[in-house]
Amino acid sequence: MEVDDSGLPWTDRLLQVSEEAQKFAKAGGFDILAYKLGAQKEQLRPPRYMRVGLLQHSLFLPTTAPVEQQVAALHKHVGEMAAAAAACGVNVICLQEAWTMPFGFCTREKLPWTEFAENAEEGPTTTFCQKIASDHNMVVVSPILERDSRHGDTLWNTAVVIDNSGAVLGKTRKNHIPRVGDFNESTYYMEGNTGHRVFKTEFGRIAVNICYGRHHPLNWLAYALNGAEVVFNPSATVGLLSEPLWSIEARNAAIANHYFTCAINRVGTEYYPNEFTSGDGGKAHNDFGHFYGSSYVAAPDGRRTPGLSRISNGLLIADLDLNLCRQMADQWGFRMTGRYEMYAEDLSRAIRHDFQPNIVTRKQNTGCKE
Numbered sequence: 576m577e578v579d580d581s582g583l584p585w586t587d588r589l590l591q592v593s594e595e596a597q598k599f600a601k602a603g604g605f606d607i608l609a610y611k612l613g614a615q616k617e618q619l620r621p622p623r624y625m626r627v628g629l630l631q632h633s634l635f636l637p638t639t640a641p642v643e644q645q646v647a648a649l650h651k652h653v654g655e656m657a658a659a660a661a662a663c664g665v666n667v668i669c670l671q672e673a674w675t676m677p678f679g680f681c682t683r684e685k686l687p688w689t690e691f692a693e694n695a696e697e698g699p700t701t702t703f704c705q706k707i708a709s710d711h712n713m714v715v716v717s718p719i720l721e722r723d724s725r726h727g728d729t730l731w732n733t734a735v736v737i738d739n740s741g742a743v744l745g746k747t748r749k750n751h752i753p754r755v756g757d758f759n760e761s762t763y764y765m766e767g768n769t770g771h772r773v774f775k776t777e778f779g780r781i782a783v784n785i786c787y788g789r790h791h792p793l794n795w796l797a798y799a800l801n802g803a804e805v806v807f808n809p810s811a812t813v814g815l816l817s818e819p820l821w822s823i824e825a826r827n828a829a830i831a832n833h834y835f836t837c838a839i840n841r842v843g844t845e846y847y848p849n850e851f852t853s854g855d856g857g858k859a860h861n862d863f864g865h866f867y868g869s870s871y872v873a874a875p876d877g878r879r880t881p882g883l884s885r886i887s888n889g890l891l892i893a894d895l896d897l898n899l900c901r902q903m904a905d906q907w908g909f910r911m912t913g914r915y916e917m918y919a920e921d922l923s924r925a926i927r928h929d930f931q932p933n934i935v936t937r938k939q940n941t942g943c944k945e
């Protein structure tokens with residue numbers, strides 16, 4: 576059997592969780608799972624492990640509590656989960672989409688939900704995450720609702736990336752805004768304008784494909800073109816809508832793009848004070864349905880970790896040997912065999928207003944005998 580540097584099989588293996596982390600988990604009522612996704616031993620390159628931590632959680636106060644109190648409760652509990660991740664030696668943690676707030680976009684009401692928006696560079700949540708990052712030498716990916724006051728107070732769905740020194744490395748915005756089910760986010764913010772940034776950290780190159788972007792294979796591809804080795808997919812999605820797709824999309828993206836993917840979803844059912852409808856003839860209701868958690872990590876060779884719970888708060892830790900990305904690129908050659916010029920030509924034709932689909936019909940094919 577192939578072994579890695581530690582002499583253990585390089586396939587999946589459960590990691591030990593430190594006692595200190597277990598204490599945090601018991602006190603905070605959340606699960607911790609830890610796995611290793613190793614690579615084959617190479618002669619010239621030592622293994623290059625990045626230890627990631629994925630956090631999934633519910634709200635800690637009702638959606639009707641004062642905004643400041645809701646944010647403070649989330650900071651407190653998520654801070655404890657991050658401390659558990661630090662106690663496990665995590666290098667990079669990623670929080671769930673819009674982690675500081677209820678996913679109140681279903682309501683289409685502006686207040687109080689827009690009051691959760693914050694400045695990405697200097698807002699209280701970024702300051703909070705900077706301290707976690709510098710205290711624990713850990714990169715923090717913090718997806719928030721952004722208020723961009725330099726551009727007319729516009730709102731964005733943004734992930735802030737803070738490096739392990741505590742400095743803001745940059746931000747990246749959600750590229751694809753859903754128009755499906757109760758996901759009425761297009762009432763609040765537009766498609767992101769930051770492209771497919773990849774962030775070079777001390778531990779490896781990371782990117783963030785926020786939620787609905789996971790349904791778009793070309794979106795995943797663009798992060799690979801820019802050299803991502805790990806792509807986080809912080810999400811907020813509900814069972815009746817997307818659960819059949821959940822285990823497939825991020826895993827498939829990992830295979831197709833020779834990188835690791837980390838799919839993260841919140842848990843719980845959020846209730847809103849005023850009823851809203853789903854535009855499907857059904858009855859008005861006060862809840863968004865069940866956010867099913869099930870966060871997981873997928874490797875470029877198709878392996879994946881088990882998922883966190885569908886109902887409980889949790890921290891998923893995974894050791895990723897980034898050498899596996901190039902090993903899979905060499906083995907399968909998807910990047911090498913991709914016909915990018917042909918796709919680029921197809922795309923540039925398809926976006927023209929006078930586009931004619933390239934369909935061969937009998938009538939056009941005059942060279943053939945009837």
Ligand SMILES: NC(=O)NCCC(=O)O
Nearest residue numbers: 753758786787811812817
């Ligand atoms: N947050 C978000 O974009 N949700 C859309 C639904 C989905 O992609 O599953």
